[in-house]
Amino acid sequence: MIIGMGNDLTNMDRIANSLERWGEKFEKRCFTDIERAKADKRPFTRVGTFAKRWAAKEAFAKAIGTGFSRGVFHKDIGVVNKPSGAPTLYLTGGAADRLAEMVPEGHEAAIHLTLTDDHPWAQAFVIIEALPKGSR
Template sequence: MIIGLGSDLCNIERIQNSLDRFGERFEQRVFTETERAKGNRRPFTKAGTLAKRFAAKEAFSKAVGTGFKAGVFMKDIGVVNAPSGKPTLALTGGAKARLDAMTPAGHVAHIHITLTDDHPWAQAFVVIEALPAPATGS
């Protein structure tokens, strides 16, 4: 069953302006080490790379129904990629606690995410699905 849905549209120029104005301070406050490393590996498209991740954080905060309050912080939500390149979210702190709290007993949360950008826009969609927990046998 779907227990959360969120989307966000982010202006890449807004992220570029924050990078130009605040630099490392902005990056440290908003992005995980993995996200910053990914952006740094893409110097010509760094703002777009980070804008997609910014949008993903916003979309997740909407999917869990809190926005960035109730202990959910941007750095608690990190976009990571599987070896195939498929994105997903790594959650810590308040973001993980909120997801755990909204997941029904006997279920496991599975996060689906899609990211895209076409300058000047970056977009993310997050769907949180609760799947029955696997049966444990002896």
């Protein structure tokens, strides 16, 4: 059963402005080390890489219904890739806690994430599904 859904559309120019204005301070506050390393490996699409990840964080915050409150911070939500290459989310801190609160007893969460961009826009969709334990 679907227990959460969110989407976000982010303007890459806005992210570029934040990176230019705040630099490493912005990066360290909002992105995980894995996300920063991935962006650094993509010098020609660095801003787009950050913008898609920003959109994913915003979409997840909408999907859990709290936004960035109740201890949920941008850096608690990290975009990682499955062995297949498909993106998913790795959660820590308040983001992981909030997700755990949402999942019914006897179930586990499955997070579905899709990312896309077309300058100047980056977009993410998140669907959170509760599956009976052991059904995956």
